[in-house]
Amino acid sequence: MASRGRRRSVGVVEMARDLGVSTATISRALNGSPSVRRELADRIRAHAQARGYVANRLARALSASTSRAFVGFVIPYVDTLAYSAVAAECASLLSAAGTQMILAITENDAEREYEQLRDLVGTRIAGLVISPTTHLLDETRRLLAELPVVELHRVSGIDAPSVLADDEQALTDSIVHLAALGHTDIAYLGTPRELSNGAIRLRGIRRGVAKAGLDPRRITMRLVEPTQENGRDATRELLTGGLPFTALVVGSGSLSVGAADAVRCSGRRLPDDLSLVVYGDPAWFVLADPPLTMIQVPYAGLARIAARLLLCALDARETGNPPPATGPHRVLAGLCVAGSTGPPPGRRP
Amino acid sequence: MASRGRRRSVGVVEMARDLGVSTATISRALNGSPSVRRELADRIRAHAQARGYVANRLARALSASTSRAFVGFVIPYVDTLAYSAVAAECASLLSAAGTQMILAITENDAEREYEQLRDLVGTRIAGLVISPTTHLLDETRRLLAELPVVELHRVSGIDAPSVLADDEQALTDSIVHLAALGHTDIAYLGTPRELSNGAIRLRGIRRGVAKAGLDPRRITMRLVEPTQENGRDATRELLTGGLPFTALVVGSGSLSVGAADAVRCSGRRLPDDLSLVVYGDPAWFVLADPPLTMIQVPYAGLARIAARLLLCALDARETGNPPPATGPHRVLAGLCVAGSTGPPPGRRP
């Protein structure tokens, strides 16, 4: 019952009165300006500590018309390590730089994306990390053009650095790997061409087909929006579609969850009845029995790069230095062969 | 190259000049005050739209000394659906209420937790959702006492509503289930008593042991901090420790990931050599073969309650109404029997 009505917190004016100095001096001392007598500055800091002073970041940011108090982190979902791991790591790294990270979910909807962005611009964020929707609204583009942006996982043609898993080679490798095992009829379940990473992964598959000398007509492509549900449904359809494929490659973390489940439900044994290559989230694909052959992405590395790029971009804005290089910064993904891939049924030893 | 130097964004004063009205009128119109002529208000809104006006949330929040512009979401990690799913859902729900959610990661460290909280108080958050560390610093307690708090997954004795998985019964059920299958020697891998949810789950286990009439001395307890690594290590030690248990129950999502992997690595077949009950994350435990018997928690429901409680608490602050009931709000978790539990090796048919 002590402090029921929450007492207005101490501010610079109050402390200035306490110490018989001006608010300017308080501010300077607290911000480590060199132009304050050492001894005075120490006294001020001690007093602030004692009174439990916490600077009002709103006022600070409002005053210093350019501030890195806040940044945005705008993503479609958090259902996958690709987002959750990166979000956590970015929040940690940015916080160390005195920046708070506002989480905004678009659910992959361009309208929602725009609204979230508007709100973020409203709080005068210093910059943002975004995993953009497929078709940005024009208004969205306009907003993004105004501030430092780092694109994550996807690119949308705006003029910004991006950080991406370099997975084209890994997907190529997956096809080559399967071909080497004897597979000639392969299905690929991936994300739409319109998604920048979908296009790249698809190219990886195509390259693999060419490199392995497979007949493209015997490769089935199925491209759907990356959700677990879609992965499950599409896989079920593929499996019951009467197509002759003996191996399935999945090119997305979300799709992989659903696909793996659909395969299990179908009763297919891995790799005897079907070979399966999944994408992402190593922590739990290894739990499957057999452990799944997968394309592994180092998400923590991605996160570090994203955070570093953003902080660089902010520095650049403030100092007038050139911003970090536009264009993709890639982190190598690799094919990790485990137990879910083997020779096709016909060619069993 | 068009608008290189980013033009200062339009504000109320500029629009006031444009339209020959006062800033107050602008503000009123934009905030839907009834005391503005319909026709004028429309004209103002149209103009704002046309000029791409976006209100400065910092200024707004600073001015309206109490505002729900920001809330905090303070969690140890995001490595598990228990956090990532709830974070996403809360961000969505809060955003619909005009509130932005700042993500802060404590890594389960009391010092970091305090710093994050200080920073959040610095931005004058309206309230927060927190999954507190085990031993709150006194300073932390003091901060938390000053604002609306909703505790998530864990409680720390502060005077706040909390939202928790009601899993005691499910853990009891798991023991009863195993006992019914014939197990008498069971190991439980859980989180420490000091973690509020750890204590509850432990109690669930104890109740199960009593209810099933098992000999408590034949139950092995191993309590460790909830990380995947710990789950893996502890399980490995249990499996190589020469203890006679024939079933393992795991009482945490993170621990379950590591435990499942350690079991797989050990070569034990489920359920022939060992019965296993895991906790959480249904999406992928079903992928294991056999699908794992698990304790299932409806995280989306948890998230909705958390968001609702927080918004209620904010309303209460503003209106002076009584805040939402302190104490736990529970969402029922359930035992979901699948293929990883069966009769113990000795009693195989």
Add this chain to the structure above:
DNA sequence: ATGAAAGCGCTAACAC
């Protein structure tokens, strides 16, 4: 090295 004062962009009394 320190102080006085002018904002930052908005809201909210208080006048008219």
Add this chain to the structure above:
DNA sequence: GTGTTAGCGCTTTCAT
């Protein structure tokens, strides 16, 4: 209904 004005709590010239 609408305008005037005084802040919100801080930073930052410009003086001294």
